[in-house]
Every structure is written in structure tokens, then in C-alpha cells.
Amino acid sequence: MTGSVPADPLQRAVDALRRGGIVAVPTETVYGLAADATDGQAVARVFEAKGRPQFNPLIVHVADRAMADQIAAFDALSAALADRFWPGPLTLVLPLKEDTAIHPLVTAGLTTVALRMPQGPALEVMSKLQRPIAAPSANTSGRISPTSAQAVHDDLGTKLDFILDGGPTQVGLESTIVKVEGGTIRLLRPGGITAEEIEKAVGQTVTSAGARPAIEAPGMLASHYAPAAAVRLEAEALQPGEALLAFGNSRIAGADAALAVRNLSPSGDLREAAANLYAHLQALDRCGAGMIAVETIPHHGLGVAINDRLSRAAAPRGK
Ligand code: TXA
Ligand code: MG
Incomplete structure (x- = not known):
């Protein structure tokens, strides 16, 4: 179970993020490699530290629904899912609002954003920071997602400004990613919450991604940003x-x-x-x-x- 963390390290994590640093923070799923989602250079450091071959869009983590509403537009079904499962391991892909402060590097220039409200120390960090954080799993690209501070340290230790130790994570695998489209719920990535749990909560079938790729990488989406020129x-x-x-x-x-x-x-x-x-x-x-x-x-x-x-x-x- 992801434990609570003492006030002192929590404040160090907040301070480092406020200065544009990159910090490993425990969520209930896996440790995330967090940056202030409004700071492009900090987000660029996340991609660099992970050695990601390309700019996959990152999940934006929020402290509360009010913060989420400033970033994305919720349809009724997505709002119901958030009410039921947040904070928790469910990520919703939603239309990005136009005036959002989220840096475009986070969304890879897409018009949608993946949002979730996590449990655990990550939530406490954001409540103090009062900003959303972008956080992929805190591992080198191609390696296994870390579920302990030690695993983060062994993999990325020297590249990070701080590692917030919250003990082993509760869920241990990444969040479930869904997208509501035309009133149906599409599963983009299976994860910490099962399709059955979602179906039971909202009384509606979850459709699998089917023949489409499990994750819609930016290069595969028709909406992927390409200039008119x-x-x-x-x-x-x-x-x-x-x-x-x-x-x-x-x-x-x-x-x-x-x-x-x-x-x-x-x-x-x-x-x-x-x-x-x-x-x-x-x-x-x-x-x-x-x-x-x-x-x-x-x-x-x-x-x-x-x-x-x-x-x-x-x-x-x-x-
Ligand atoms: O449990 C988790 O979700 C962890 C913890 C740290 O929160 N985070 C995580 O992030 O797994 P990451 O970056 O490893 O995975 C994010 C996934 C990527 O596969 C990406 O393609 C997808 O989310 N994604 C992000 N934005 C998207 C969007 N607008 N549309 C579709 N997929 C998106
Ligand atoms: Mg990952």
C-alpha cells in the first residue's frame, strides 16, 4: 500500500517541481516521473531522462475536478466515470480546452489530453503545488515501470532532482485509459481498473480498441499536429x-x-x-x-x- 510521506520530503518534491525540476513521485499505480505540466522545458527534461525515442503524449495528473475542468471538456459519461473512479487508476482521454496552460509538448500537439486524478503522495504534492503535473512512468523507455523508490533510483537515480519515497505502490501497474466517443466507452489501455468495474459502475459496455492499436500514438492519429504549410x-x-x-x-x-x-x-x-x-x-x-x-x-x-x-x-x- 502506498504509504503517506513525512512533510519534509513532500515539501522538497513540491519545491523542486516549482523550480522546473523533475521528480519521481509515487502514485497508487507506479512511480511517475513528474514535471510541472505548464513548463515546457521541465517536460522536455522528462522525455530526455526517459530516453523516449519520440514525444508520446503524457498523462496529466490533477489534484481535483476544478483543476481538471480548466484543462479539458467533460461529456456527461466521462464526468460520471471521474465521479466514480477519481482519485484512482483511471485515465480519461478528453478534448483539450483551448485556453489551457498545459504545454503542447505534454499532449504532443494533439487536441485531446489524457487526464487522471491519482491517489497517494502524488495527490498531496499537487495539492500543495496547485498545478497539474505531467508524469509518465519513472523508467527508462523500454524498461519495466517502477513500483518502489529503489527501482526508480536504480534506473534513473542520477538524472532526477528528487525521488519522493512513498513505499511500494498499491496498484503496481499503470492506469486504465479510456476514451468516450459518441456515447461509447473505448478501452485504449487496460490497467488498474477493469472493464467490468467500469461497466458495473455506469451500466454500459466497454468496447475494446479492436483492430485499432492499443495505444494511439501521436503519429497514428489523423488529428496529429501537422502544420498547414x-x-x-x-x-x-x-x-x-x-x-x-x-x-x-x-x-x-x-x-x-x-x-x-x-x-x-x-x-x-x-x-x-x-x-x-x-x-x-x-x-x-x-x-x-x-x-x-x-x-x-x-x-x-x-x-x-x-x-x-x-x-x-x-x-x-x-x-
Ligand atoms: O498509471 C499511470 O497511468 C502512470 C502513472 C505515473 O500515472 N502513467 C503512465 O504514463 O503510464 P505513460 O506516459 O507511461 O503512459 C501514457 C499513455 C501513453 O501510452 C500514451 O500514448 C497515452 O497514455 N496517451 C496520452 N495522451 C493520450 C491521448 N491524448 N490520446 C490517447 N492516448 C494518450
Ligand atoms: Mg510507461
Whole structure:
């Protein structure tokens, strides 16, 4: 059972998060690798620490329903599920509100957000922080999710600002993810709450994802963000009428005549670049250019994930 934690370490976790740090916090399911969900650079550090090959959208954790309502729009069925199962291991995929403070890196630029109110120390942390936290499981990508502070320490120890020890987690596997679509409940990921429990609570059948992938990764969704403008990579010179997505100490020819320029990180910091990626692409798209030319971005560290997203945006738009 996830125990309570003394006030002192709890406050350290809160302070570290407030400073933009990344902190392992116990939920009732698994230990999460938490960052302030409104802080793009902190969220970028989460992806970096996990070594995620690409920017999968993260679950946003909230302290209460009021916080959830500022982030997402609840249909009646989703509201009933939240009333019944929160706090607890149920994640709801919901339409993202437009004026939300959630950083676009958290949702991978999607128009939906995965939300849950957890049990355990993570909830206490957010109540004090008064902000939502983005938290994937606190493990290196491809490894097993951690259910103890020691497991987190063995895997990610040196990469984190703090590990909040709440003892072994109660549930030990990740939350169930569902999405209400046209009045039906679709199971996107089985987890801590069974389909039967959900069916019993709301008197409605839960449909499995069926032939569709168990998890809708951003690259598979039709709604995945791609700019209206075309995108070309590794640009060495700018053509008239193009917008420029620059990186580092940019010296690209023809940049003076660009319709608009945004630099992902003038100092060449990939973490900063990751945090800026979606917002900069969106800003360049709004300037109305037909083509966004992208300077070469180093293909290491977070650059691999950035290039993965950019190459999806630059891929031929078949459909
Ligand atoms: O129990 C849990 O859910 C743990 C604890 C820490 O809360 N968290 C967790 O997060 O498992 P993570 O990042 O490992 O898994 C999140 C899953 C991903 O598979 C992602 O594809 C899916 O949620 N997801 C996130 N946003 C989504 C969205 N808008 N639509 C569909 N799936 C989404
Ligand atoms: Mg995980």
C-alpha cells in the first residue's frame, strides 16, 4: 500500500517541481516521473531522462475536478466515470480546452489530453503545488515501470532532482485509459481498473480498441499536429516567401527575406528546442507561408525526437 510521506520530503518534491525540476513521485499505480505540466522545458527534461525515442503524449495528473475542468471538456459519461473512479487508476482521454496552460509538448500537439486524478503522495504534492503535473512512468523507455523508490533510483537515480519515497505502490501497474466517443466507452489501455468495474459502475459496455492499436500514438492519429504549410528539412538556403525554423547560431543564406523566423534555441540547447518545437511551428504556420524551411538539427539526445516529429511534419500528406 502506498504509504503517506513525512512533510519534509513532500515539501522538497513540491519545491523542486516549482523550480522546473523533475521528480519521481509515487502514485497508487507506479512511480511517475513528474514535471510541472505548464513548463515546457521541465517536460522536455522528462522525455530526455526517459530516453523516449519520440514525444508520446503524457498523462496529466490533477489534484481535483476544478483543476481538471480548466484543462479539458467533460461529456456527461466521462464526468460520471471521474465521479466514480477519481482519485484512482483511471485515465480519461478528453478534448483539450483551448485556453489551457498545459504545454503542447505534454499532449504532443494533439487536441485531446489524457487526464487522471491519482491517489497517494502524488495527490498531496499537487495539492500543495496547485498545478497539474505531467508524469509518465519513472523508467527508462523500454524498461519495466517502477513500483518502489529503489527501482526508480536504480534506473534513473542520477538524472532526477528528487525521488519522493512513498513505499511500494498499491496498484503496481499503470492506469486504465479510456476514451468516450459518441456515447461509447473505448478501452485504449487496460490497467488498474477493469472493464467490468467500469461497466458495473455506469451500466454500459466497454468496447475494446479492436483492430485499432492499443495505444494511439501521436503519429497514428489523423488529428496529429501537422502544420498547414509544407515543411522541408535540412534547409541550407531560404527561398523567397518561406518561413524559417532556425536552430543555434543560424547563418542560413536568404534568412533576411524570410516571411517569419523562429529559433528553437539560439544557444543550441536541445532541451530548450524540444520545449519550443510545437509552439514555434504553430507560430510560423500562422504567418501564412506556404513552406517552412527547417535548419539542420543535431541528431543526438532530444534531437532524435525532434527530428522524428519534424520528419512526420515534412512527410508527404497522402490523406
Ligand atoms: O498509471 C499511470 O497511468 C502512470 C502513472 C505515473 O500515472 N502513467 C503512465 O504514463 O503510464 P505513460 O506516459 O507511461 O503512459 C501514457 C499513455 C501513453 O501510452 C500514451 O500514448 C497515452 O497514455 N496517451 C496520452 N495522451 C493520450 C491521448 N491524448 N490520446 C490517447 N492516448 C494518450
Ligand atoms: Mg510507461
